[in-house]
Amino acid sequence: MSNIKDRKRFKLMPEMGGALARxxxxxxxxxxxxxxxxxxxxxxxxxxPEGAKILEVAFGPGYFAVELARLGFSVTGLDVAPTFVEIASDYARAQGVEAEFREGDVAAMPFEDGSFDFVVCQAAFKNFVWPVKSLDEMYRVLRPGGTAVVQDMNRDATDGDIVRDVESMKLGKLAALGVRQALGQLRRRAYTPVDFSGLVAETAFRTCEVTTEGISLDVRLTRP
Structure with missing residues (x-):
């Protein structure tokens, strides 16, 4: 029987950069x-606790990381795309918020063991080439008792779920159409709750709590 740790996922698309990222x-x-x-x-x-150290993996434009930093937490972001490092850094400065954004790979993070109290990853995990290695790295950089949250798309989401989610974004008609089509494509790469629990069983976390709502999959993991 093959070990899921040895299974590399194909890359759906190149890392987002340049004009596409902007x-x-x-x-x-x-x-x-x-x-x-x-x-x-x-x-x-x-x-x-106040001043807790938070890592956001695959932070994209940095909007969520900035909101975390605005609450007084010590926030670090890691993303494979250098354009997003630039965009997020510029946005944080414009908002008058302190946050550190770094380029790097979630499957081989440039941080010491136990560096963070909380790790969060939103709307990106389905794109990771090495999902089990990535979860193990989240475990490694968490302090004992720390929590990781992975929020992504649920493969079991319906077309109606996608339509309602895009409507909540308040986009223009053309942009909304593009996002609906993109989400329809990305759904095929997403995980079901059972799939994700199977991944976690192969990691140092071993177990997780998974909930779903609309198109969303919410996974909570704790390092003992």
């Missing part, structure tokens, strides 16, 4: 979406 940042930077991240930042960090 266009994505514009699409995801609408006020309703910023408000969504602001609310989510508050909800996810309710139990964290």
């Amino acid at each position: 266009n994505y940042a514009r699409q995801r930077g609408t006020e309703p979406q910023i408000e969504h991240w602001r609310k989510q930042a508050r909800e996810l960090t309710t139990d964290l």
Whole structure:
């Protein structure tokens, strides 16, 4: 029987960069979406102590990381795309918020063991080439008792779920059409709750808590 740790996933597309990354940042930077991240930042960090160290993996334009930093946490972001490092750094400065954004690979993170109290990854895990290695790296950089949250697309999401999610973004008609089509394609690469639990069983975490709502898959993992 083959070990899932040895199974490399194909890369769906090259890392987002240049004009493509900047266009994505514009699409995801609408006020309703910023408000969504602001609310989510508050909800996810309710139990964290003041000044806790947070790592966001695959931070993209940095909107969520900035909202975390705005709450007073020490925030570091890691993303494989250098354009996003530039975009997020510029955005944080413009918002008057301190956060560190670094280029790097989630499957081989440039951080010491136990560096963070909390690790979060949103809307990116389905694209990781080495999913089990990536989870093991999240485990490694968490302090004992720390928590990781992975929020991504649920492969079991329906077409109706996708339509409702895009409507909540308040995009223009053309942009909304493009996002619906993209989500339809990405759904094929996403994980079901059972799939994700199977991945976690092969990692140092061993177990996780998985919930779903609409198109979303929410995974909570704790390092003992």
